[in-house]
Amino acid sequence: MDLFSPLELGELQLANRIVMAPMTRSRAGEGAMPTELAVEYYRQRAGAGLIVTEGIAPSADGLGYCRTPGLYNQNQVHAWRAVTDAVHEEGGSIVAQLMHVGRVSNALNKPEGSQTVAPSAVRARGEIYTDAAGMQPLDEPRALELGEIADVVEDYKLATENAIAAGFDGVELHCTSGYLPAQFLSTGSNRRTDAYGGDAARRARFVLEVLEAMRGVCGARRVGMRICPDNPFNDLADDNPQETFEYLLGAVGGMELAYLHVIRFPTGRVDNIALGRRFCPDRLIGNESYDFAEANAAVAAGALSAASFGRPFIANPDLVRRWREDLPLAEFDLATLYTPGAKGYTDYPPA
């Protein structure tokens, strides 16, 4: 068994175990829609066993960064269809990462009429880039009212329906990096005293309801979840991430999701990969700073089912072939990670 061996994860069929990690690239066009450039970008990378898309907002409220896409209307479904068709034409598989930023936003990046909402009215310390005015402080969020939480869950359900209608092979819940699901899970950002705040079970309720809604649409075997316990990104803080995630993964266990996507975080208080293995030993995707040799050894040893790679895919659209043929890797240009246009996006040539 190695990184080139095929793999089944639930209903997902991977031609190899080299997964492209989700990466926001800020190239979406008007109406939070992917453009022809995104079609080309993903087509070029379809050699991955599985592509996890950039974070896609399940609602206008879920948008927070410049030029990022959504999956909450039919125009977006149509635009994403061109992406999934291109990847499938090349023999690849692709899942949509559903990402609701919650409080990690600035109003200048949001469509008119949308709001910055979170479990509690606790502002994250930090700044975010806006096209209109450069770096800006993160918004003070409005706390979701109890009755509104079901609407947000419904947004994830509709976005999952839209993802399936757009031809995605599955969906991944983005449940880390300080965004809405992680805000609910963590004591620092969730000060609620109702059924969605308090002990680990209450803080996990939102995530469990979202997963339940997603699997209700397409079956658990097409739903993945991405976590990184104790990740402090975007001012996230939890008193006891080990306890929080043991509860969450215990509750998720019975759902038989397609996969668990775990970002390791060696300086944190939790051994994330060990935790992932405990709860999901046979459908675990590991991530963060793996190179070919380390990931290949982990798969050979049965410690991971697959590994995902983010930065290596930026300048190496044909990453799988380069590793297979032992070709050198190209370095990406930091300056064009999030800038509009083809430069630094679709103009990295194959080897």
Ligand SMILES: Cc1cc2nc3c(=O)[nH]c(=O)nc-3n(C[C@H](O)[C@H](O)[C@H](O)COP(=O)(O)O)c2cc1C
């Ligand atoms: C440009 C860029 C954008 C990213 N956007 C996302 C995202 O939208 N969703 C997400 O879950 N992770 C995102 N990440 C994190 C990556 O998925 C991955 O966890 C990280 O790059 C570490 O993996 P690597 O060492 O293979 O690059 C992003 C990373 C980069 C470099």
